[in-house]
Amino acid sequence: MPLQGFARRDGRLFAEDVPLETVAHEVGTPAYVYSAKAIRDNFHAYDRALGGLDHEIHYAVKANSALGVLSLLAGEGAGFDIVSGGELYRVIQAGGDPLRVLFSGAGKTEAEIRFALEAKIGCFNVESAAELDLIADCARDLDYDPDVDRLPHAALRVNPDVNAQTHPYITTGLRTHKFGIEMETAEAIYRRASDFAPLVLDGVSCHIGSQIFDVTAFLDALDRILELIDRLAEAGQEIKRLDLGGGLGIAYREDDDKPPSIAEYGKRIQDKVAGRDLEIQLEPGRSIVGAAGILLTQALYLKHNGEKSFLIVDAAMNDLIRPALYQAEHEIAPVVLEPGRDPQTVDVVGPICESGDFLAQGRELPEVHPGELLAVATAGAYGFVQASNYNSRPRAPEVLVDGGDFRVIRERETYEDLVRGETA
Secondary structure: OOOOEEEEEEEEEOOOEEEEHHHHHHHHHEEEEEHHHHHHHHHHHHHOOOOOOEEEEEEEEEHHHHHHHHHHHHHOOEEEEEEEEHHHHHHHHHOOHHEEEEEEOOOOOHHHHHHHHHHHHOOEOOOOOOHHHHHHHHHHHHHOOOOOOOEEEEEEEEOOOOOOOOOOOOOOOOOOOOOOOOOOOHHHHOOOOOOOOOOEEEEOOOOOOOOOOOOOHHHHHHHHHHHHHHHHOOOOOOOOOOOOOOOEOOOOOOOOOOOOOOHHHHHHHHHHHHHOOOEEEEEOOOHHHHHHHEEEEEEEEEEOOOOOEEEEOOOOOOOOOOOHHOOOOOOEEEEOOOOOOOOEEEEEEOOOOOOOEEEEEEEEEOOOOOOOOOEEEEOOOOOOOOOOHHHHOOOOOOOEEEEOEEEEEEEEOOOHOOOOOOOO
């Protein structure tokens, strides 16, 4: 299974040094389980990969926003990339430094912008001219003293018109997408940067998509951005920071293509920007937490409809929507692998009243009996964060394993939680 921090010993699946059976016994199923060591290792791999440059790694909070995960990364020295006021609130609650926060996203509201300004975040990644005007207007209301206060900073998210060759829902670098500002428009905005005072427009941002395996796409985008920076320098506009976004892919199945290593990606960036006086920023998310997590579930029933077999489990599309939404294929394996079990081909489905409620279709697994545990692999990113209460199902707990210890970093929701804030 393409996992980090998990291993099989004597037929049993462990998260670091903790048997997953122990976690299931303590917290029940379904449950998300994460490896702290794998998260730390992946973050530091990025830090090392850009070690020869002035750089900062900003973890993309949207991938997994659990306070326990954010606190872990803050303690390791991570900055954060956010896309909402709620994510900023989470970062602050987890002990993250607002000054090391980048605020991305195409639809920032005025309330979110004011919250971010008052929190003194590091930089806004701006997605449109209208948004830039609004941020500048909000900043003027705060009456900064340039001799005393750190002025708010901004970067334009430039759309390089590069095809990332990934799932259409998660590619973001073409002119036809809602994200970013086309190159010509961005260049004209930079040339009147002083119009947006007290906002300091001294960065360029670029993010072409997610789950990308071809480093060439990143490098093509980087080349176009560097050309823009050179043109701006000739016109007297200095760019100090270059944010290359995130998007490095991970393998979800053993037979998937292998993604480029973080070290290889970093070296290619270093080669491109060598000799330039730029701070390089990256926004990795999935490649830090994706393979560091599993969704733990229990088999309920085995059902045969003619030639079709269904393994019904207690996790559903409300817990992990990626298979239904993105046609994503997560490896699934028994937590206890007993020898001599015949293979069976099944659809692994949940209790939701939708035919689209599946975790896998036509999947060959060792024979699974009701009551046995399964691990849905590579579920650390875009798993719990996309969970819902559809069919009035309480959301699963999240568990962080660190060595031989584990703790619940989010409790399982109760029926009372489902109606909190409602009135009859």
